Amino acid sequence: MFTKCSQRAANIESFKVMDLLKRARELESQGCDVVHLEVGEPDFATAEPVAEAAIAAIRAGRTQYTPAAGIPELREAIAGYYQTRYDLNVDPVQVLVTPGASGALLLAFALLADTGQTFMMSDPGYPCNRQFLRFLQAGAQLVPTGPAERFQLTEALISEHWQSQTAGVLLASPSNPTGTLVPPEQMQAIAQRVRQLGGQLIVDELYHGLTYGADAMTALQVDPDVFVINSFSKYFGMTGWRLGWLIAPPEAIKMMEKMAQNLFISPTTVSQYAALAAFQPDSLAIFEGRRQAFEERRNFLVQGLKSLGFAVPAMPDGAFYVYADASHLTDDSFNFCWSLLEENHIAVTPGADFGQFEASRYVRFSYTTGLVQIEKALQRMAKRFSATR
Amino acid sequence: MFTKCSQRAANIESFKVMDLLKRARELESQGCDVVHLEVGEPDFATAEPVAEAAIAAIRAGRTQYTPAAGIPELREAIAGYYQTRYDLNVDPVQVLVTPGASGALLLAFALLADTGQTFMMSDPGYPCNRQFLRFLQAGAQLVPTGPAERFQLTEALISEHWQSQTAGVLLASPSNPTGTLVPPEQMQAIAQRVRQLGGQLIVDELYHGLTYGADAMTALQVDPDVFVINSFSKYFGMTGWRLGWLIAPPEAIKMMEKMAQNLFISPTTVSQYAALAAFQPDSLAIFEGRRQAFEERRNFLVQGLKSLGFAVPAMPDGAFYVYADASHLTDDSFNFCWSLLEENHIAVTPGADFGQFEASRYVRFSYTTGLVQIEKALQRMAKRFSATR
Numbered sequence: 001m002f003t004k005c006s007q008r009a010a011n012i013e014s015f016k017v018m019d020l021l022k023r024a025r026e027l028e029s030q031g032c033d034v035v036h037l038e039v040g041e042p043d044f045a046t047a048e049p050v051a052e053a054a055i056a057a058i059r060a061g062r063t064q065y066t067p068a069a070g071i072p073e074l075r076e077a078i079a080g081y082y083q084t085r086y087d088l089n090v091d092p093v094q095v096l097v098t099p100g101a102s103g104a105l106l107l108a109f110a111l112l113a114d115t116g117q118t119f120m121m122s123d124p125g126y127p128c129n130r131q132f133l134r135f136l137q138a139g140a141q142l143v144p145t146g147p148a149e150r151f152q153l154t155e156a157l158i159s160e161h162w163q164s165q166t167a168g169v170l171l172a173s174p175s176n177p178t179g180t181l182v183p184p185e186q187m188q189a190i191a192q193r194v195r196q197l198g199g200q201l202i203v204d205e206l207y208h209g210l211t212y213g214a215d216a217m218t219a220l221q222v223d224p225d226v227f228v229i230n231s232f233s234k235y236f237g238m239t240g241w242r243l244g245w246l247i248a249p250p251e252a253i254k255m256m257e258k259m260a261q262n263l264f265i266s267p268t269t270v271s272q273y274a275a276l277a278a279f280q281p282d283s284l285a286i287f288e289g290r291r292q293a294f295e296e297r298r299n300f301l302v303q304g305l306k307s308l309g310f311a312v313p314a315m316p317d318g319a320f321y322v323y324a325d326a327s328h329l330t331d332d333s334f335n336f337c338w339s340l341l342e343e344n345h346i347a348v349t350p351g352a353d354f355g356q357f358e359a360s361r362y363v364r365f366s367y368t369t370g371l372v373q374i375e376k377a378l379q380r381m382a383k384r385f386s387a388t389r
Numbered sequence: 390m391f392t393k394c395s396q397r398a399a400n401i402e403s404f405k406v407m408d409l410l411k412r413a414r415e416l417e418s419q420g421c422d423v424v425h426l427e428v429g430e431p432d433f434a435t436a437e438p439v440a441e442a443a444i445a446a447i448r449a450g451r452t453q454y455t456p457a458a459g460i461p462e463l464r465e466a467i468a469g470y471y472q473t474r475y476d477l478n479v480d481p482v483q484v485l486v487t488p489g490a491s492g493a494l495l496l497a498f499a500l501l502a503d504t505g506q507t508f509m510m511s512d513p514g515y516p517c518n519r520q521f522l523r524f525l526q527a528g529a530q531l532v533p534t535g536p537a538e539r540f541q542l543t544e545a546l547i548s549e550h551w552q553s554q555t556a557g558v559l560l561a562s563p564s565n566p567t568g569t570l571v572p573p574e575q576m577q578a579i580a581q582r583v584r585q586l587g588g589q590l591i592v593d594e595l596y597h598g599l600t601y602g603a604d605a606m607t608a609l610q611v612d613p614d615v616f617v618i619n620s621f622s623k624y625f626g627m628t629g630w631r632l633g634w635l636i637a638p639p640e641a642i643k644m645m646e647k648m649a650q651n652l653f654i655s656p657t658t659v660s661q662y663a664a665l666a667a668f669q670p671d672s673l674a675i676f677e678g679r680r681q682a683f684e685e686r687r688n689f690l691v692q693g694l695k696s697l698g699f700a701v702p703a704m705p706d707g708a709f710y711v712y713a714d715a716s717h718l719t720d721d722s723f724n725f726c727w728s729l730l731e732e733n734h735i736a737v738t739p740g741a742d743f744g745q746f747e748a749s750r751y752v753r754f755s756y757t758t759g760l761v762q763i764e765k766a767l768q769r770m771a772k773r774f775s776a777t778r
Contacts, residue, residue, distance in 0.1 A: 002614065002638040004556075004589055006503045008525070014647045045450045054659070055444050061434045063629040099488055099631070102654055114395040115504070115526060131651035136397070137504060137526060167393075200393055225391065240452040240658030242488070242631075249391040258403045262520035265491055268657045269629030270443070 011134045015127060017349045020337060024347045035377040037365045038347040040176070041239040042320070046274075047286045050238065053277035057270050066269050068261040069253070070097025070245075074272050077279050078245050086218050093250045096257060099267045101206050101231035101244035105132050106263075107256040108227050108246060112200050113138035117167040119202070122153050123355030124323065124362070126176045126204070141166060144357035147313030151178040151323065155189035158197075168200035173216060174207040177354045177364040178323040179298075179316025184217050191223035202227040206244075209235030209287065211318035212295040225249055232271075234319070235287055236278045241271035294320050297367035297374060304378040305365065308385055320367050323351075327361040329385065337363060344380040400523045404516060406738045409726060413736045424766040426754045427736040429565070430628040431709070435663075436675045439627065442666035446659050455658050457650040458642070459486025459634075463661050466668050467634050475607050482639045485646060488656045490595050490620035490633035494521050495652075496645040497616050497635060501589050502527035506556040508591070511542050512744030513712065513751070515565045515593070530555060533746035536702035540567040540712065544578040547586075557589035562605060563596040566743045566753040567712040568687075568705025573606050580612035591616040595633075598624030598676065600707035601684040614638055621660075623708070624676055625667045630660035683709050686756035686763060693767040694754065697774055709756050712740075716750040718774065726752060733769040 017038055024034045045051075057063070069075065075092040082090040098104040105128070113119055115137045121129055123142035130140040143161050145151045158169055169190065173182040182190070187203075194201045203219035205228055219226040231244035246256065260266075277283055302312050302322055311325035330336035337350040351362030367374060406427055413423045434440075446452075458464065464481040471479040487493040494517070502508055504526045510518055512531035519529040532550050534540045547558055558579065562571040571579070576592075583590045592608035594617055608615040620633035635645070649655075666672055690711055691701050700714035719725035726739040740751030756763060 002640040004501055005644055006500060006506075008503065009500045009644050009648060012648050012651060014650055018650075041454055046447070046452045051447050051452075054447055058435070058440050058443055063435045063440075063627070065430055065628050100654060102652060106652060110524065111395060111398045112393055114397065117395075128651045131648075135499065135648065135652065238452070239454050240655070242653075242655070242657045251391040255394055255398050259398060259401050259520075259524065261403060261407075262401060262517045263491060263495060263524065264631075265489060266629070266631070268631045268660060270659065271657060 008135060008137060012131050016334070016353045020341060020347060024341060027341070027345060032345050034341070034345045034347055035373050035380070036347050036369055037367070037374070037377055038349045039366050039368045041368060042234065042237045042290065043368050043370065044237050044290050047237060047278070047283050049277045049280055049283045050236070050274050054270050054274035057273035062273050063269055066266040066272060068264065068266050069257045070095070070267060071272050074276055077276055081279055082218070082220070086221060088218065088220055090220070090247060091250070094247050094253060096246045096248070096253050096260065097267050097272060098244045098246055098260065099264050100233065100242045101204070101229050102128065103260070103264060103267070104229045104244045104246035105129065107259055108202055108229065108248070109133055109138065110136055110259060111252060111256050112202070113167045117165050118163070119168050119170050120153065120158060120161060120166055121170040122151060122175070123357040124151060124177055124351065124359065125354060126172060127353050129170060138167070142355055142357070146358065150180040150314040151175060152180055152182050152186070153190065154186055155193045158190060158193055162197050166199060168202060169194050170202045170204065171219070172204035172206070174211060174316070174318030176207070176319055177321050177349070178314055179319040179321050180314050181211065181216055181317040184222070187217065187219055188222040191219065191226060195223070200227065202229065204229045206231045207234050207319035210291055210294055210320065212298055213317060216318060220247060227252070232275050232278060236275070237287070237290065238271070238275065238278065241268065241274060243267055243271045243275050294367065297371060298322070300371055301365060301367050301374050304374070308378065308381050322365045322367070324363050324365055325361050326363045331360065333360050333363050344384055346377045346380060397524060397526060401520050405723070405742045409730060409736060413730060416730070416734060421734050423734045423736055424762050424769070425736050425758055426756070426763070426766055427738045428755050428757045430757060431623065431626045431679070432757050432759065433626050433679050436626060436667070436672050438666045438669055438672045439625070439663050443659050443663035446662035451662050452658055455655040455661060457653065457655050458646045459484070459656060460661050463665055466665055470668055471607070471609070475610060477607065477609055479609070479636060480639070483636050483642060485635045485637070485642050485649065486656050486661060487633045487635055487649065488653050489622065489631045490593070490618050491517065492649070492653060492656070493618045493633045493635040494518065496648055497591055497618065497637070498522055498527065499525055499648060500641060500645050501591070502556045506554050507552070508557050508559050509542065509547060509550060509555055510559040511540060511564070512746040513540060513566055513740065513748065514743060515561060516742050518559060527556070531744055531746070535747065539569040539703040540564060541569055541571050541575070542579065543575055544582045547579060547582055551586055555588060557591060558583050559591045559593065560608070561593035561595070563600060563705070563707030565596070565708055566710050566738070567703055568708040568710050569703050570600065570605055570706040573611070576606065576608055577611040580608065580615060584612070589616065591618065593618045595620045596623050596708035599680055599683055599709065601687060602706060605707060609636060616641070621664050621667060625664070626676070626679065627660070627664065627667065630657065630663060632656055632660045632664055683756065686760060687711070689760055690754060690756050690763050693763070697767065697770050711754045711756070713752050713754055714750050715752050720749065722749050722752050733773055735766045735769060
């Protein structure tokens with residue numbers, strides 16, 4: 001029996017939705033038609049030009065190690081994307097290509113947080129951020145946020161909660177699980193405040209491109225020294241290719257590159273060549289079409305949920321999630337999720353996966369499935385709730 | 390100017406060969422014909438059946454996230470490989486598919502080494518191991534090994550150097566940079582001793598398959614609780630695909646899977662489907678042909694180096710490296726490597742990249758290039774040494 005285990009490993013938590021997913025698969029293997037509204041990845045296949053670029057790279061034998069920071073062409077293409085999308089000058093030496101945004105988050109926290117230090121972040125938030133910091137024997141300082149702040153940290157909250165061991169602040173805009181954006185004037189005020197406090201601001205911009213109103217600004221527009229994390233997974237629809245990036249000051253990139261060299265050797269080569277094609281006009285046209293589909297789903301799902309008695313206290317600006325308040329329907333969203341799965345064959349993620357603050361009120365619905373499936377889920381819930389009234 | 394930097398990040402070292410590589414590229418851009426004997430990756434392209442499997446996976450849309458531990462088919466195929474290659478029963482639940490062996494090493498150390506603990510390993514050895522442990526605020530305990538032990542730890546050395554903070558022992562068989570194997574009776578004695586001492590044994594078997602005499606045994610044959618690290622990079626020639634694996638007791642795999650879920654989400658999907666084809670008979674036939682080519686190169690290079698005045702105190706059993714003693718030719722192998730590059734346009738790796746113990750005597754020659762290139766390097770050195778005599 002294996003019994004050795006570091007404190008670090010013991011502290012890491014798995015996602016609560018994993019058990020639920022396992023049960024969903026069991027139900028499916030028994031023939032049940034489960035509607036998946038729990039998944040954090042787009043249901044669209046890899047865009048044709050991206051897939052073809054990957055195949056061309058394989059045929060050309062581009063399958064050896066690359067520089068740890070990524071192939072120069074991709075670093076240049078990413079820098080160029082900031083020019084065309086945000087009208088912002090980014091030098092390719094500020095770009096580090098990473099194995100997913102996961103790799104970028106690990107490197108950024110590893111560079112910025114010493115043992116015992118903390119990064120401030122909103123509760124609710126993406127669960128892995130807390131685990132990255134635990135892995136590094138640093139910590140996450142969760143600050144409760146609710147509908148009043150649209151689930152985002154503010155300059156006032158940061159000032160109020162700053163402590164001597166706080167190394168910096170992590171924002172996510174749009175956020176997972178709420179889809180809300182940090183407004184530009186808040187972004188500016190936060191960047192200034194964190195700088196005054198001697199900390200470092202990291203902004204997770206993973207869902208950029210997937211916004212349904214005004215485009216999101218990048219935090220680099222208000223402060224060139226912010227660390228920005230992004231990914232080819234969401235807007236560019238390349239989840240399984242495991243490719244992300246990080247923008248930071250050149251001296252910081254050098255330090256993280258040194259760590260990346262040792263920890264990862266390099267990001268997957270074929271994925272890097274595939275990603276080059278993601279910036280082509282034909283690819284971007286496909287992504288824009290998908291963005292519109294997501295917007296339609298968001299509107300349909302939010303309206304449907306509201307009509308069933310859920311509250312959606314902050315209309316999501318982006319990403320593909322609705323963080324719905326189920327407190328009119330249940331006083332325990334975790335059990336509610338389980339019963340939705342068992343009784344109605346609908347898989348959703350409980351608020352408990354995203355933090356502690358009022359987590360038992362909330363459920364995250366992902367609209368990473370088509371309108372037909374979303375409608376099916378809404379109908380099943382309508383039937384359930386009318387029966388229990 | 391970016392000035393924040395954790396102690397952890399400051400402690401991580403980059404490879405010394407990197408500056409040398411940069412200079413080699415400069416020379417090449419000036420038209421110099423540099424012979425590369427420094428590279429740690431096979432020069433052979435991805436085997437055709439593996440490349441075709443990758444392309445088929447892309448066309449079939451297999452590009453979404455996978456389970457953190459890898460697709461079940463691949464875990465089964467890897468387990469099956471232990472049956473056919475080593476006549477050993479491994480349960481697929483003991484297999485964790487990782488982003489390269491790098492991912493496996495990070496997870497294993499993270500599970501086994503608490504802050505302040507150390508892992509014992511031979512000096513010389515693969516440099517990243519020390520950096521993984523530093524990254525985790527644990528440490529590497531380097532034990533000097535020389536020709537007498539064929540650069541490998543022994544049961545006696547382990548007993549002698551064991552300390553209260555030692556969490557375990559890492560062996561590499563065949564080793565990088567020396568290519569030597571741990572003999573079966575030593576492997577058994579070491580496994581027993583480490584168990585008695587309450588530590589955990591990790592064995593890096595990355596170069597398995599690339600041996601030039603008897604096949605290497607897997608450490609699992611002497612102790613089913615050993616952690617074994619392996620990779621698709623070397624024998625299977627899939628470096629840029631970033632895929633490795635780890636065999637460990639099921640309870641340990643569960644703990645590491647939980648960490649992998651948070652740190653990596655999953656290994657690259659297309660790489661996993663490609664790797665399935667690596668176990669097919671037609672692929673294995675290709676790899677066997679390449680193994681024979683490596684053997685021929687080894688014999689040619691070792692003989693050539695000896696005739697030039699290098700000593701090769703331990704004939705490499707495997708991998709694609711010769712760890713040559715250059716002390717008859719120089720008293721500083723680091724400067725020697727630089728002058729070989731500048732004057733003879735030959736790139737090799739200085740001993741200093743692999744540890745401190747007598748590192749200034751040694752140079753690592755990789756035979757990851759064809760016989761024609763190896764001969765060219767030998768001729769250039771012959772000219773140099775005859776001129777200076």
